[in-house]
Amino acid sequence: DIQMTQSPSSLSASVGDRVTITCRASQSISSYLNWYQQKPGKAPKLLIYAASSLQSGVPSRFSGSGSGTDFTLTISSLQPEDFATYYCQQSYSTLSITFGQGTRLEIK
Amino acid sequence: QITLKESGPTLVKPTQTLTLTCTFSGFSLSTSGVGVGWIRQPPGKALEWLALIYWNDDKRYSPSLKSRLTITKDTSKNQVVLTMTNMDPVDTATYYCAHTEYQLGYYFDYWGQGTLVTVSS
Numbered sequence: 001d002i003q004m005t006q007s008p009s010s011l012s013a014s015v016g017d018r019v020t021i022t023c024r025a026s027q028s029i030s031s032y033l034n035w036y037q038q039k040p041g042k043a044p045k046l047l048i049y050a051a052s053s054l055q056s057g058v059p060s061r062f063s064g065s066g067s068g069t070d071f072t073l074t075i076s077s078l079q080p081e082d083f084a085t086y087y088c089q090q091s092y093s094t095l096s097i098t099f100g101q102g103t104r105l106e107i108k
Numbered sequence: 109q110i111t112l113k114e115s116g117p118t119l120v121k122p123t124q125t126l127t128l129t130c131t132f133s134g135f136s137l138s139t140s141g142v143g144v145g146w147i148r149q150p151p152g153k154a155l156e157w158l159a160l161i162y163w164n165d166d167k168r169y170s171p172s173l174k175s176r177l178t179i180t181k182d183t184s185k186n187q188v189v190l191t192m193t194n195m196d197p198v199d200t201a202t203y204y205c206a207h208t209e210y211q212l213g214y215y216f217d218y219w220g221q222g223t224l225v226t227v228s229s
Contacts (some may be wrong), residue, residue, distance in 0.1 A: 038155075046216060085153065089157075089216075091213040091214040094160075099155040
């Protein structure tokens with residue numbers, strides 16, 4: 001299995017801050033990396049696919065970058081509605097899709 | 109408009125078999141590149157991918173759960189069914205089904221609301 005490791009596991013930030021979350025794969029996954037946002041009691045929402053492509057309807061303050069084993073999700077200016085848990089997910093190996101353990105973004 | 113909805117029991121006993129149905133609309137599972145996956149999330153924990161079925165009936169399973177899972181599709185009914193045998197309390201989780209379609213990789217762009225399954229005697 002390809003293991004996905006996110007850092008940090010949790011993060012406190014303020015409205016207006018620039019935030020970066022990192023996801024590292026245990027082997028190269030090219031650009032087959034996706035990011036999701038999940039709020040309590042809700043299904044995950046796709047934010048970024050193929051490492052850097054913004055899903056339709058997602059605000060442009062969200063961006064993704066990286067390739068190979070190291071990836072980042074950046075929120076350029078945090079808004080109140082962005083406080084949630086974020087997950088990365090690899091689809092390089094269609095034999096076994098894996099998610100990261102999540103990063104909880106909290107209000108400072 | 110793509111929608112998915114999970115249905116099945118909310119409570120199962122240990123050792124029983126769980127059968128969940130995902131009923132969807134807005135797409136066809138006979139269209140090339142389309143798939144439906146199952147993902148679960150134990151309370152307070154991370155997402156875990158379980159299984160995926162593609163338009164061509166190709167099936168993929170989580171290696172750690174492969175022996176317990178079966179995924180099937182009924183294209184005429186717009187349904188995907190997941191069965192999980194030998195349920196245990198650690199399988200207590202919210203189970204989601206989700207749509208995927210190949211475009212720069214497979215990702216889950218539409219999700220059901222999820223259904224909470226509790227395993228307890």
